[in-house]
Amino acid sequence: MSHGKFIVVEGIEGAGKSSAINVIEEFLNKQQIQFTNTREPGGTPLAEKLRTLVKEPSDEYLTPECELFIMYASRSQLVHNKILPAMEKGTWVIGDRHDLSSRAYQGGGRQFDDATIDAIANITLKGFKPDLTLYLDVTAELGLSRAQARGELDRIEQEKIDFFHRVRDKYLALAHADDSIYIIDASQSMDKVHQDIRNVLGQTLD
Numbered sequence: 604m605s606h607g608k609f610i611v612v613e614g615i616e617g618a619g620k621s622s623a624i625n626v627i628e629e630f631l632n633k634q635q636i637q638f639t640n641t642r643e644p645g646g647t648p649l650a651e652k653l654r655t656l657v658k659e660p661s662d663e664y665l666t667p668e669c670e671l672f673i674m675y676a677s678r679s680q681l682v683h684n685k686i687l688p689a690m691e692k693g694t695w696v697i698g699d700r701h702d703l704s705s706r707a708y709q710g711g712g713r714q715f716d717d718a719t720i721d722a723i724a725n726i727t728l729k730g731f732k733p734d735l736t737l738y739l740d741v742t743a744e745l746g747l748s749r750a751q752a753r754g755e756l757d758r759i760e761q762e763k764i765d766f767f768h769r770v771r772d773k774y775l776a777l778a779h780a781d782d783s784i785y786i787i788d789a790s791q792s793m794d795k796v797h798q799d800i801r802n803v804l805g806q807t808l809d
Contacts, residue, residue, distance in 0.1 A: 607638075607690035608808070611698040613707075613774065614739035615767055616760050617749030618789045619796060620699055623739055626800045627697050630808075639689050642699040644677035647684050653677040658757045665758070667713040671723065674705045679727040687731070701733055703777060703784070708759065711773025712766045735807055737800060738778045739789035743767035 610627060612620045624640070631638045645654040653673050657665070678701070686696050702724060709715050741749075743764055750760055778784040785803045789796055 605693055607693050607695045608734040609686060609690060609696045609698060609701075611701040611703065611733040611736045612739065613700060613703050613736055613784075614789060615707075615741065615743060615746040615770055615774070616756075617746035617753075618739035618741045619749075619793070620739060622793065623737060623787075623789075623796070623800055624697055624699060626797045627737075627804065630801060630804045631695060631697075634808075636695050637693070638695040638697055639685075640697050640699070641681055641685060643681065643701055643704060644674055646677075646681040646686075650677040650680040653680075658759070660758045660761070667709070667715070671705070671709045671713070671715060671720075674709060675723045675727045678702065678705070682728060682731055698733065701736070702728060703736060703738070703774070706777055707770045707774045711769040711771075712762065714769070733783065735803075736778075736781075736784040737787055737803060738774055738784055739787050739796070740771070740775065740778075741789045743771055745790055 612623045612627070614620055628638070628640075643650075644657055645651045653676055657670055657673050657677075686698070689696050705724075706717075706720055710717065710720050747760070747764070747767060750756060775786070778786050785807075787796060787799050787803070791799075
């Protein structure tokens, strides 16, 4: 039995991850490839509880250190209890965010250094990484204006604009340094964005 692949969609708020995931689902359905979906933080019952702690505004200040550890605790549950078992059965996994998000948000946004995040990632992920990552790139201003149009912003979405500038800069730096990460210009029309996604999938997965 062939091993499943892990495809991840990344980007700041408002980049269009949900519709990008729909394009990937259509592509895999046409290829008659069995797949399952995950999201981060979350994706298992316990990990979803951790997601609530990170996402919902609270009266208690959530320290950056606590946020960082919750993200990786949630990711550990998801990888070991859902993603790896699915891939071992030959099922492909489409992830709405993965480790790159922590490197961009906690690394870039919260300014934890690479060595700190590497140490935690090595414990929780043990070298596991996606086969393909699609990073949907938009400016912080465009992404947040789209997110605001959708409704209530969660705790992280309420950060100042400088936070999101750092997040985007880190995403771009990491994407340029890794051949398995493809940058998609998500400020284009939705049709063009979706065509670019199909082109990458065709080149890398056929």
